[in-house]
Amino acid sequence: MEQSTFIQQVAPEKNNTVTKSAALQEPRFVRYTLIFIALAFLAFFIVLPLVSIFTTAFQKGVDVYVAAITHPDALAAIKLTLTVVAVAVPLNAIFGVMAAWALTKFNFKGKNLLLTIVDLPFAVSPVIAGVVFILLFGSQGLFGDWLFEHDIKIVFALPGIVLATVFVTLPFVARELIPLMQTQGTSEEEASISLGANGFKTFWHVTLPNIKWGLLYGLILCNARAIGEFGAVSVVSGHIRGMTNTMPLHIEILYNEYQFAAAFAVASLMSVIAIITLIVKDIIAWKSKSV
């Protein structure tokens, strides 16, 4: 008995378990019912679909699975997706840090407007984002003639896909950093500057180390969205097989052609990436708390 009370007192600090007072304890029946409902919900909406992806993917055997993900079109889609991610995520990191820095460390006119603009991609449907880029850069679009004359392809090519992805994922890093930087305030930066450091050194030695976990967390979320983005990319890509099809678009095409096993094979690949991303995200969230 003594042993257990001792553990109860020490435990909350060590592993974050919450010991509740008796007043907050529900009857056993209520507790188990609530837990059951929550678990059943999770199983039905998350676990079941996930399992079905993998079972359908392997339905026609491992050979079909391997063939599906090594098909030239599939490989091209994977490569394109990774290229888009490799461009869009760093761009968002730079923009996100700059926006968060400007919005939290300075006071200026139009600050709220910028904050709203950062949030815009969350509010706008991705399809609209795609259509906007078509209207701007398509052959009938605002810059269409000029781009045609100079032989620059944006829409139905890699630049358009990158633009659409950047637009959709724009808020992730900034949104993650703004509250963090707001709570940290500006006094450390002021201290750094009063000690003779210039703006860049202050950013590099003081600001960046303080936000690194938040930044990584934002990048992971941004990365996940960039891989999975469908709507906006679908509009601007033009669905050219082996050329402008990203992984989600490739899955859709396979599915529409009744190649279920192949579609689910590629889908399973994306699911694996998603699960890995979630695990990395959790590790980072846990690390950033302990630092």
Next chain:
Amino acid sequence: MSIQIKNVSKTFGSFQALEDVSLHIQSGELVALLGPSGSGKTSLLRVIAGLETSDVGEILFDGQSMIDRHPKERNVGFVFQHYALFRHMTVFDNVAYGLKVRPRKTRPSKLEIKNKVMELLKLVKLENFSDRYPTQLSGGQRQRVALARALAVEPKVLLLDEPFGALDAKVRKELRRWLRKLHNDFHITSIFVTHDQEEALDVADRIVVMNNGKIEQIGSPDDVYTNPKSPFVYDFLGNVNLFKGRLHNGKLMHGEFAIDVPDVQTHTEDHAVGYVRPHDIHIEKTNIPGTVPVKVSHIHLLGPIVQIELRREDIDEFLEAELTKEQFTNLQLKIGDHVFVKPKQLKVFIPEDFSI
């Protein structure tokens, strides 16, 4: 380095933080900016450091204008109220920071930096804590690290923003003595902001009392305490009793009470307020002319000092008197006693628009 502040004004939106402030600080002086919150003292300090820019006015260090100089070029050491230590760096790296970020040409060698940092940590008595992180230190230790960090760049001016505000009473007292000693040893021109009048009186060579963005009075601690120039200063520096009355033939009349006020020249003014410090209230057991009858309503024994709350019997107002333990024992006061008081020293101000 001497500091000259000329006609500095600063507004934040519609709030006037500083209004035409002028101040001259001698080289090597330790000056306290004293005032309630919102009085502009921190704004003034930040303008001197360059962390805020003034709307108009001049800041001169040794006669050189600093207005267009970036804070990193002003060579000031700034100590923040909440320390602002770099949380991801050890104590050593915090103190070394100012030296490490110098351009390559003026940066000392690694060994020189190490020696300098250890010397400073010794000065603040934290040489055994160099590997610790700020979160592993107590408030007083953190503030000492912040001081060592500010001193590492050998500033010409040391600016401290409520440096002991977040510390408990005992540590605060210890640290301010230590700051006084540090200042005596190094003679860096120092300005510190405080809302604690005791701290200002204890540490500073000169006190600048501020209110509503303006300087109310500048003077030595003794001068500011004994000769307040305005009701605000009187009120802000220590407790005070008010005698709100009328001026009549060179006397201040208040209830049954009248006292000569020869130093007030204006005879036409009707209303006036007399200010008396609690320790200037004289208590008599017998009724002599010029005294007010009062009843003892409370006695607080605070170590060597005895605070006595008195209720005036002519009008319904309270007075506070302060006696030494010895005086108190001689008088043999008890709660409910009827005694007579008169102010030993009284300063009269004629109210303009304010009412207290």
